Amino acid sequence: MAAPISSSSFLMRYIICCSGFLCLILCSLEKGFALEEREHAHTVEVNSLLPATTCSSSSSSSSSTKGHMSKHASSSSSSSSVLKVVHKHGPCSRLKKQKSKTPTHAQILQQDQARVNSIHSRVNSKKQFKSVDDLSESAATTIPAQSGSVVGSGNYIVNVGLGSPKKQLSLIFDTGSDLTWTQCRPCVKSCYKQKEPIFDPSLSASYANVSCTSPKCTQLSSATGNTPGCAASTSTCIYGIQYGDQSFSVGYFGREKLSLTKADVFDGFLFGCGQNNQGLFGGAAGLLGLGRNQISLVEQSAQKYNRFFSYCLPSTSSSTGYLSFGKGGGSSNAVKFTGLSTVSQGDSFYGLNVVGINVGGTKLAISASVFSSSGTIIDSGTVITRLPPTAYSALKAAFRQRMKSYPLTQALSILDTCYDFSSFKTVSYPKISFVFDDGLTQELDATGILYVGSADQVCLAFAGNGDDSDIGIFGNVQQKRLQVVYDIAGGKVGFAPAACP
């Protein structure tokens, strides 16, 4: 006898039930259960998971405030500024033309692991600054491989103006590091290929070198993990920063006019004018450092924005999000906050007090101490969320349990729970929430759970750390479509749902 499909079995029971009052109660219970199941799952079309090849934004200019951004921009007071955020390798990026350079998923995930290793060694190790002697030495040997953080490929870029007259530059924005830098002419040692013309300080009326004796030069040690060097002839401060995948930038520490938007201009912004640069920056001109250290843009713009910024990372590489500075930039009522914590040894990082994870409406049986002993940071530059291995195995088991009706397929690099959705039109997967120590339960967006290699390899976008003592990282896949609000002065980080496409 063929097994009845669920709807007919429901109907049958309904017919049987309707003869009595008790059965009526049973029926509504069953109906309630089915409803609850749906409440705790996302149901999406498989096609909607796959990336589009054209940019869905109406404009690709950096100062555009069209679409969803207008609601942030229009409500803004004079002390806010909104930039457009695009995925580095997506069709909305100005850098996308270098098609051959687009990394594979395996490469992106490998670079992501290099960033995570670098964050872990930075957080775990005692600070030991190595010095940057001069530009003529190979930076790769001068600068220790463990310091700094990593840029990776699964990242987001914004466009800012630098100098007078102003030149537009695409920079990777990074809440996990502090120093902002761009490649600079004359590229004394080396510059990698970038999409836009390389910044030339000699053509800018507002550029100045920072002197070796300036206290600002000294601040570089904690921001970069390297003691600054000094160009003897002009007494110019030399910075060096190394990222975990052999990428680095070394150059003159300078001051320049930074224009976030037409209205938001900072004179004397401290930045790295890179003369020796190498690595996987994918055609971006450099990096915008939004970490907690004194040299970061957040600190340098503190008088204007009071250490308040927010962003929304778009759900796909074919749509755009935003990066906004200042309270006027739109902190809606929908934002719910949790306390910001500090990370010992990792003073660039924004710490969160995660205590639990819910899968499909059920809290995983993981002791809160598993999370509290490792600690957790939120990072815009790490792609895949990293959990203590004890927490990850519980998450993986619960997720697999609820995904039993889909065929598991081979792992994709660091992702070990992947499904073949190619024979399905729609799929359902459990909702996932993070629970914080002060009571906030934050549900991830439907696009913040899976990493899509292709229709036949769709993976749970989480990974375990090597050891329960390694710090957890709330990565950028899990931040997708959430408005993430950093209120540093208020000591809190907040989230609001569905804030960008």
Ligand SMILES: *[C@@H]1O[C@H](CO)[C@@H](O)[C@H](O)[C@H]1NC(C)=O
């Ligand atoms: C900055 O210092 C470098 C290194 O000594 C020098 O070559 C360059 O001309 C200086 N630039 C300015 C504007 O002083």
